[in-house]
Amino acid sequence: MLENYAQNLIKPAYSDLQNQVNTLKTVSDNFLNTTNTDNLVALQNAWTNAYSSFQYANAYNFGIAGEQGLNKSLVEEVATFPASTSKIETAIANNTANFNDFNRDARGFLAIEYLIFDGSGNQQNIINTFSNTTRKNYLRDAISNLKNRIDIVASAWNGTYYNEFIQNTGTDVGSSTSQLYNEFIRSYETIKNLKLGIPLGKSLGQTQAEPQRAEAYYSGKSLDMIKLHFQAIENVWYGKSKDGVDGIGFKEYLESVEGGNALIASTENQLLVIKNQLNNIPNTPSLAVQIQTNPTPLENLHTELQRHTRFFKSDMSSLLGISITFSSGDGD
The missing domain is CATH 1.20.1420.20 (M75 peptidase, HXXE motif)
Structure with a gap:
C-alpha cells in the first residue's frame, strides 16, 4: 500500500x-x-x-x-x-x-x-x-x-x-500509514471546515456568513479548488493516481479487517452523495457570490460533508487501529 x-x-x-x-x-x-x-x-x-x-x-x-x-x-x-x-x-x-x-x-x-x-x-x-x-x-x-x-x-x-516512507511500516504513531491517514483526514476536514464552513459562517463563534474568507477569493476560483481537492481526497481513499492507475489504498486496507466491507459501502454511498452535490453547484459565479445569492446548495453540501466525517474519521480509525493525532477543533 x-x-x-x-x-x-x-x-x-x-x-x-x-x-x-x-x-x-x-x-x-x-x-x-x-x-x-x-x-x-x-x-x-x-x-x-x-x-x-x-x-x-x-x-x-x-x-x-x-x-x-x-x-x-x-x-x-x-x-x-x-x-x-x-x-x-x-x-x-x-x-x-x-x-x-x-x-x-x-x-x-x-x-x-x-x-x-x-x-x-x-x-x-x-x-x-x-x-x-x-x-x-x-x-x-x-x-x-x-x-x-x-x-x-x-x-x-x-x-x-x-524509501524511508515505504519502509516505515506499522500503524503506530509516527508510522507512514499513521502520518498518511492523519493528513488525509486533515485534508478532508480542510474542505469541510475551512474552504466551505467558515465562508458559510458555520464555524464555532461565527454569527454570519463571511464570504470574503473563501479560498481563492480574488480569482473567483474557490469552487474549482474545492472540487479538485475533493477529487484528490477520493483518489487517496481508492489509492488511485491522478492518471487513473488504481492500486492498493485505504479501501483495500479496510477489506482485510472485520467490519471493513460495511464501512466501505457506507463511505462510498456518502462519497457519491457529496460528489452529486458538488456537480450540481456551478463553478461560476464565485463561491463568495453564491453564498450571498443562493447559499442553500452550499449549506446542503456542507451538511453532507459533516455526515461523512464519521466514516473517514472515527469509524475508519477504529477499524484500522490508527490513532488520530490531530484536532480539527470542530467537535466532529
Whole structure:
C-alpha cells in the first residue's frame, strides 16, 4: 500500500506541482520584465494551474512537508488563507518583506493571488499597481520563496525520503500509514471546515456568513479548488493516481479487517452523495457570490460533508487501529 501511494500518488503530485511552480516563476519573470495585459493573463493562468496542482499534494503534508524547526507544515507555509491584505500592503509600502517570519498569511499561493487578481477582472487596474518597484519585488520574492519550499519537498521524495516512507511500516504513531491517514483526514476536514464552513459562517463563534474568507477569493476560483481537492481526497481513499492507475489504498486496507466491507459501502454511498452535490453547484459565479445569492446548495453540501466525517474519521480509525493525532477543533 505504501509503495503504491509513494510511487503513483505522492511523487507524481509533488513532481507536477514543482513543474507548475517552475512555470509560474518563468511566466512571472516575463510579466515583471514586460508588464502588459497578455503577460498578466499568462501569469494568472500559470497561478491557476499551479494552485490546481497543489490540491493533489494537499494530503501529503508530512515528513519533509511537515513541521521543520521554525517552519510550519507546507500547507500552512504556502496555502494559508485568507491572505492578509493589510500585512502585504504594509510590507510593500515599507519595503519590509520577510517570507520566513510568522506572517504565513502574507506569503504563498494566496498572497500571490491577491497581487495578480483583483476580483473585478479589471486587468488594467492590476497592471497599474505594478508601476511600484517594491510591489514587483514582493511578487518576485513571494514566488521565489514558494518555489524554494516546493523544491525542498519534491527533491526529498525523489531522494532518500521515498524509501524511508515505504519502509516505515506499522500503524503506530509516527508510522507512514499513521502520518498518511492523519493528513488525509486533515485534508478532508480542510474542505469541510475551512474552504466551505467558515465562508458559510458555520464555524464555532461565527454569527454570519463571511464570504470574503473563501479560498481563492480574488480569482473567483474557490469552487474549482474545492472540487479538485475533493477529487484528490477520493483518489487517496481508492489509492488511485491522478492518471487513473488504481492500486492498493485505504479501501483495500479496510477489506482485510472485520467490519471493513460495511464501512466501505457506507463511505462510498456518502462519497457519491457529496460528489452529486458538488456537480450540481456551478463553478461560476464565485463561491463568495453564491453564498450571498443562493447559499442553500452550499449549506446542503456542507451538511453532507459533516455526515461523512464519521466514516473517514472515527469509524475508519477504529477499524484500522490508527490513532488520530490531530484536532480539527470542530467537535466532529
